[in-house]
Amino acid sequence: AQKVTQAQTEISVVEKEDVTLDCVYETRDTTYYLFWYKQPPSGELVFLIRRNSFDEQNEISGRYSWNFQKSTSSFNFTITASQVVDSAVYFCALSEARITGGGNKLTFGTGTQLKVEL
Amino acid sequence: EAGVAQSPRYKIIEKRQSVAFWCNPISGHATLYWYQQILGQGPKLLIQFQNNGVVDDSQLPKDRFSAERLKGVDSTLKIQPAKLEDSAVYLCASTAHIRLASGNEQFFGPGTRLTVL
Numbered sequence: 525a526q527k528v529t530q531a532q533t534e535i536s537v538v539e540k541e542d543v544t545l546d547c548v549y550e551t552r553d554t555t556y557y558l559f560w561y562k563q564p565p566s567g568e569l570v571f572l573i574r575r576n577s578f579d580e581q582n583e584i585s586g587r588y589s590w591n592f593q594k595s596t597s598s599f600n601f602t603i604t605a606s607q608v609v610d611s612a613v614y615f616c617a618l619s620e621a622r623i624t625g626g627g628n629k630l631t632f633g634t635g636t637q638l639k640v641e642l
Numbered sequence: 643e644a645g646v647a648q649s650p651r652y653k654i655i656e657k658r659q660s661v662a663f664w665c666n667p668i669s670g671h672a673t674l675y676w677y678q679q680i681l682g683q684g685p686k687l688l689i690q691f692q693n694n695g696v697v698d699d700s701q702l703p704k705d706r707f708s709a710e711r712l713k714g715v716d717s718t719l720k721i722q723p724a725k726l727e728d729s730a731v732y733l734c735a736s737t738a739h740i741r742l743a744s745g746n747e748q749f750f751g752p753g754t755r756l757t758v759l
Contacts, residue, residue, distance in 0.1 A: 561750075569733065569750035571747050615685075629690055630685070632685050633684050
């Protein structure tokens with residue numbers, strides 16, 4: 525069975541600090557996808573990034589960066605120079621890769637509440 | 643491009659009453675999902691449709707929950723009768739048909755917050 529663990533329930537930082545959100549996953553599949561979603565107070569889940577299991581290159585997008593390490597089954601997310609607008613719940617999620625049509629269900633972690641204060 | 647629409651945004655009912663939620667996915671998206679998100683937890687899949695057929699409903703409590711997507715576009719999720727533990731946010735998501743060797747990005751609606759008293 526697939527499982528995603530986000531051990532950090534809540535993180536508080538001061539604006540401009542860097543912050544890393546941890547994600548550890550379990551799966552028996554050799555091919556899978558990892559995601560990060562942001563859930564602001566409005567409630568809508570916003571897609572941030574997708575990574576497939578064959579691509580271990582780290583990625584940087586503006587102030588966001590992701591570190592995927594298959595050896596430790598981790599997919600960590602770093603926000604550089606955090607801002608108040610980054611305050612939200614962040615979810616890591618996992619889905620299996622299936623070639624047949626339909627799109628595959630996401631298994632979510634329990635989320636990390638990030639609070640960025642002035 | 644319009645996003646996933648859901649209504650109502652909020653609903654308060656008493657236990658044993660019935661309730662229905664509506665979802666309109668992004669135009670052209672073949673796959674539609676309903677998730678339940680209990681406070682403090684991540685979303686959990688209830689049911690997945692591919693066009694108007696059910697792909698996965700293994701975690702849907704079928705004794706009280708039902709869902710349909712008759713014309714392969716809009717979908718409704720119903721709870722009858724509701725229990726206290728059904729208090730949660732119900733999220734609808736959609737995705738275009740999966741491409742070969744490509745993970746699917748799901749687009750989520752704003753959700754319906756249900757409170758059962």
